[in-house]
Amino acid sequence: MxxxxxxxxxxxxxxxxxxxxxxxxxxxxxxxxxxxxxxxxxxxxxxxxxxxxxxxxxxxxxxxxxxxxxxxxxxxxxxxxxxxxxxxxxxxxxxxxxxxxxxxxxxxxxxxxxxxxxxxxxxxxxxxxxxxxxxxxxxxxxxxxxxxxxxxxxxxxxxxxxxxxxxxxxxxxxxxxxxxxxxxxxxxxxxxxxxxxxxxxxxxxxxxxxxxxxxxxxxxxxxxxxxxxxxxxxxxxxxxxPLLRSYDHDEGVTERSLGQLWKKDLSCINWLDQQPHASVIYVAFGSTTLFDNKQFTELALGLELTNRPFLWVVRQDSDCNNKMPLPNEFKGNQGKIVKWAPQQKVLSHPAIACFVSHCGWNSTIEGLSNGVPFLCWPYIVDQFFDKQYICDVLKVGLGFDSDENGLISHEEIKDKVDKVLSDENMRSRAHVLKEKLLNNxxxxxxxxxxxxxxxxxxxx
Known part of the structure; x- marks a missing residue:
């Protein structure tokens, strides 16, 4: 050896x-x-x-x-x-x-x-x-x-x-x-x-x-x-x-999820199987993003306002001080909330319509490799550059605009979701980019x- x-x-x-x-x-x-x-x-x-x-x-x-x-x-x-x-x-x-x-x-x-x-x-x-x-x-x-x-x-x-x-x-x-x-x-x-x-x-x-x-x-x-x-x-x-996890092999779940810091909730894949093609808003902000209560509430109400199915990752682990109550008026009937998702598998699912993301580079690569348009919500360090690159250079996403209090309102969330999902040119650019990336x-x-x-x- x-x-x-x-x-x-x-x-x-x-x-x-x-x-x-x-x-x-x-x-x-x-x-x-x-x-x-x-x-x-x-x-x-x-x-x-x-x-x-x-x-x-x-x-x-x-x-x-x-x-x-x-x-x-x-x-x-x-x-x-x-x-x-x-x-x-x-x-x-x-x-x-x-x-x-x-x-x-x-x-x-x-x-x-x-x-x-x-x-x-x-x-x-x-x-x-x-x-x-x-x-x-x-x-x-x-x-x-x-x-x-x-x-x-x-x-x-x-x-x-x-x-x-x-x-x-x-x-x-x-x-x-x-x-x-x-x-x-x-x-x-x-x-x-x-x-x-x-x-x-x-x-x-x-x-x-x-x-x-x-x-x-x-x-x-x-x-x-x-x-x-x-x-x-x-x-x-x-x-x-792109460095992507392989799901074609017969290796065990352990091998496939090696390197994840949180246990994935695989029930979301079964839920996605029940949703119409290109209908689901996938919302995930990585491992470091923290919202205050007001912004968390606006996000919840914004997802509800879209009147579309959504899959939302809300971390609830011991070292996440982000345990916020969902607002009373939030019904969440058209959505599913999980603590951590098998993201690459989610993004490759035909039910996914767009990705509301913090734009960490791994999430960016995974979204681009699956031809999914982005709604960009950067939080820290390189994510602001990645957002600029996704929106202005690659033209496969949109950013959110905050109000005078620095808050992204629930109306703004609905508005941008509608814009991305009705933009066929953006979806087409995302698909072309996906093919280029995978050819590598x-x-x-x-x-x-x-x-x-x-x-x-x-x-x-």
């Missing part, structure tokens, strides 16, 4: 990072690699719990071994506090990761041949370099955002941002003449809603950048059709998207070829 590469995969500790890197790991397994999938203990426990604690099923006989190391924070720490979490990770995890690699070698005879590190965990590439193993970067967001990160010195020189990363004035700018215009209002590190955090996030990005040069490969969850200009701007960056995964497709090149390099 010595010629089988063992790849250590290290995502940042969040659902939007764990999910695509798990799908990448499953692809690498299909090509004959072994995977050590390393997460923080906090995330690891969520992954195991979401599968009904079937850890033995996952790690025994599987070529993906789930391993955890502590992030250094206490059990009750607020892991949504970006600064505390990543300070603790930087102070605690590097030494523990190095120790883990050594223990794997001494105790289990496992030689790690490559580390694939998430952009937010690029410190691991220093460890790879130090101990003489290969290193690769995985960027889980749009390629355009990595292009933006790589342009920070120029953005400062051009007076677009100050030395703390904050926009100098509200305006649009281009990274190159062919690059789609970007808005200073969607510079992702400035869209953190914890006061004073934007500068800390910016400094963290600046800290990550030099490590990128230690990676021999830069992989990104995108496609050439989606972001040709960004990929031309960063020729080293290879698109390997076929034999000879760009993403498929890129992944082949990466795997051949791993096996050298």
């Amino acid at each position: 010595s010629d089988v590469p063992t790849v250590l995969v290290l995502p940042a500790p969040a659902q939007g990072h764990v999910n695509p890197m798990m799908i990448l790991s499953q692809r690498l397994v299909e090509y004959g690699c072994n995977i050590i999938f390393v997460t923080t203990e906090f995330i690891h426990n969520k992954v195991i719990t979401s599968m009904g604690n079937q850890e033995a099923d996952v790690t025994t006989g599987s070529r993906i071994k789930l391993v955890s190391i502590p992030d250094g924070l206490g059990p009750d720490a607020d892991r949504n506090n970006f600064r505390e979490l990543f300070d603790s990770i930087l102070n605690n995890m590097p030494a523990k990761l190095e120790k883990l690699i050594e223990e794997l070698r001494l105790k289990d005879g496992v030689i790690v041949s490559c580390i694939v590190a998430d952009f937010s965990m690029t410190w691991a590439l220093e460890i790879a370099s130090k101990i003489g193993i290969k290193g690769a970067l995985f960027h889980p967001f749009a390629a355009s955002l990595l292009a933006l990160n790589c342009s920070i010195p120029r953005l400062i020189d051009d007076g677009i941002i100050d030395s703390n990363g904050l926009p100098m004035t509200r305006k649009t700018f281009q990274l190159s003449p062919s690059f789609p215009a970007m808005d200073t209002d969607s510079i992702w590190w400035a869209k953190i809603f914890v006061p004073g955090s934007a500068n800390e996030v910016f400094n963290f990005v600046v800290h990550c950048m030099p490590h990128l040069e230690l990676a021999e490969w830069w992989l990104c969850h995108t496609t050439t059709d989606l972001e040709p200009e960004a990929l031309s701007y960063l020729p080293k960056l290879l698109p390997i998207g 995964l076929k034999d000879g497709g760009t993403s498929s070829e890129n992944l082949n090149k990466f795997i051949n390099w791993l096996k050298e």
